């Protein structure tokens with residue numbers, strides 16, 4: 001797990017009125033997605049209008065937290081000094097069971113064991129007392 005708020009020096013998310021339910025969910029250990037009340041599709045990232053049908057009836061629902069590794073790279077040189085102590089680490093795109101893809105990190109897995117299409121589940125990394133980040137680990 002991560003350090004306390006005063007020690008965390010990486011960039012932090014700034015929730016908006018639209019994305020606040022997503023961040024509140026992560027902080028409560030729950031992955032929340034928007035689902036369109038018109039076409040039924042799941043939407044990520046959070047927004048005010050469905051990108052598929054332009055419907056405005058997006059509702060927040062709990063997601064399973066399960067998905068598969070769609071793609072990844074191993075970061076060996078930090079582009080931001082705040083991440084220098086983390087290298088090497090896995091920067092990944094996970095395709096959620098509900099359909100949307102999210103950028104994330106894979107944790108709890110040796111680098112040499114990471115494979116495209118491996119099943120993964122959500123892990124909630126509480127980096128401060130108010131912010132948890134969505135990461136994934138092998139299921």
Ligand SMILES: [Zn+2]
Nearest residue numbers: 036039050053
């Ligand atoms: Zn829609």
